[in-house]
Amino acid sequence: MSGESVKSNRLKKVLAVSSGGGHWIELMRIVPAFEGCRVTYVTVETSYRSQVEGARFRVVLDATRWNKVKLALMLLQMIWVLASERPDVVISTGAAPGYFAVRLGKMFGARTVWVDSMANIDELSSSGQRIGKHADLWLTQWEHLAEPNGPMYRGGVL
Amino acid sequence: MIFVTVGHQMAFDRLIRAVDQWAGERGRDDVIAQIGETEYQPKHLEFHEQLDPERFRALVAKADAVIAHAGTGTIFTALELGTPILVMPRRGDLMETRNDHQIATAKRFEALGKVDVAMDEVQLAERLDRLGDLETHEVISTNASAELIEALRGFIHGENEPK
Numbered sequence: 001m002s003g004e005s006v007k008s009n010r011l012k013k014v015l016a017v018s019s020g021g022g023h024w025i026e027l028m029r030i031v032p033a034f035e036g037c038r039v040t041y042v043t044v045e046t047s048y049r050s051q052v053e054g055a056r057f058r059v060v061l062d063a064t065r066w067n068k069v070k071l072a073l074m075l076l077q078m079i080w081v082l083a084s085e086r087p088d089v090v091i092s093t094g095a096a097p098g099y100f101a102v103r104l105g106k107m108f109g110a111r112t113v114w115v116d117s118m119a120n121i122d123e124l125s126s127s128g129q130r131i132g133k134h135a136d137l138w139l140t141q142w143e144h145l146a147e148p149n150g151p152m153y154r155g156g157v158l
Numbered sequence: 159m160i161f162v163t164v165g166h167q168m169a170f171d172r173l174i175r176a177v178d179q180w181a182g183e184r185g186r187d188d189v190i191a192q193i194g195e196t197e198y199q200p201k202h203l204e205f206h207e208q209l210d211p212e213r214f215r216a217l218v219a220k221a222d223a224v225i226a227h228a229g230t231g232t233i234f235t236a237l238e239l240g241t242p243i244l245v246m247p248r249r250g251d252l253m254e255t256r257n258d259h260q261i262a263t264a265k266r267f268e269a270l271g272k273v274d275v276a277m278d279e280v281q282l283a284e285r286l287d288r289l290g291d292l293e294t295h296e297v298i299s300t301n302a303s304a305e306l307i308e309a310l311r312g313f314i315h316g317e318n319e320p321k
Contacts (some may be wrong), residue, residue, distance in 0.1 A: 012314055012315065014314060020166040020167070021165050021166030021167055021229060021231045022165070022166075022229050022230040022231030022232075022234075023231075024231070025230070025231035025234050025235065026230065026231075026234070026302075028300075029234065029300065029301055029302040030301075030302045030306065030307060030310055031301075032301050032302075032307050032311075033302075033306075033307045033308075033310035033311045033314065034314070035311070036315075037314060045166075047210040047211060048211060050211070050212065051211055088314075089313070089314050091310065091314075111313070113310065113313060115306075115310075117230065118230050118263075119229070119230045119259055119260075119263050120259060121259065121262040121263060121266055122258075122259065122262050136313075137309075137310075137313045139306075139309070141306075154305055154306055154309035155302070155303035155304070155305030155306035155307075155309065156302065156303055156306060157234070157302040157303070157306065158234075158298065158302070158303065
């Protein structure tokens with residue numbers, strides 16, 4: 001494709017997605033991995049903006065799988081985010097917004113990463129279990145949860 | 159000052175009631191709490207429904223101790239700022255969260271020597287009377303492990319180079 005050579009000369013576009021609370025704090029702990037990239041953060045709280053000053057920042061509805069209407073609206077928002085950002089890489093620490101972002105990221109041609117939250121010690125999160133075949137890099141933060149066919153363990157946010 | 163927090167997602171009245179009762183009995187007037195969206199009104203605590211991240215971090219930094227649910231966000235913040243933390247895990251059977259994952263979190267971080275744990279309100283009241291004994295833990299970096307950062311960096315840059 002003729003666009004490829006142009007694409008390779010610019011900064012990698014990373015879409016970093018998480019819901020609020022611990023998921024966001026875990027995402028903040030992997031920020032150094034995005035050095036040298038053009039990052040857009042997507043989360044559910046406008047007040048988080050000041051923590052990523054200088055980066056692009058977008059907010060979607062704080063929907064969980066327990067509220068289907070809100071979830072559908074958030075899905076529409078996320079489609080718009082993916083369509084307008086066109087990231088090279090989508091990375092998420094959970095939960096519902098990250099699940100949608102990774103699924104949609106694949107459809108939009110991005111490479112995708114799921115880092116399951118460190119809070120999931122006995123088993124993967126429900127999003128984390130379902131996202132497996134859609135994430136190019138599927139990680140757990142607990143060695144004992146790693147499996148030969150994924151998820152893999154590559155260290156944790158601690 | 160003691161800072162009590164239930165995290166971003168939902169209220170945790172069992173924790174707030176227990177600390178409120180303790181503060182009343184002991185005459186403490188230096189307890190600040192973030193309580194989430196709830197009808198319960200603490201009588202002896204200065205309370206806020208939610209706090210923005212800067213205010214939250216500032217209170218964790220200033221507090222002599224943090225009392226919290228066993229959420230990883232709160233635990234990481236306390237560890238990054240070097241504030242001793244006592245957690246009481248939410249229980250799945252009481253619908254305080256979706257399952258018992260906080261009990262697992264509490265036990266793991268306790269085994270790592272990072273947090274102190276009260277499994278219920280009775281233990282919590284006991285521990286609150288000896289808050290001075292809370293373990294001071296090593297301050298952790300604000301970044302994930304080098305292994306994870308490198309794995310992610312490698313993935314972002316490595317496999318997508320022009321052929």
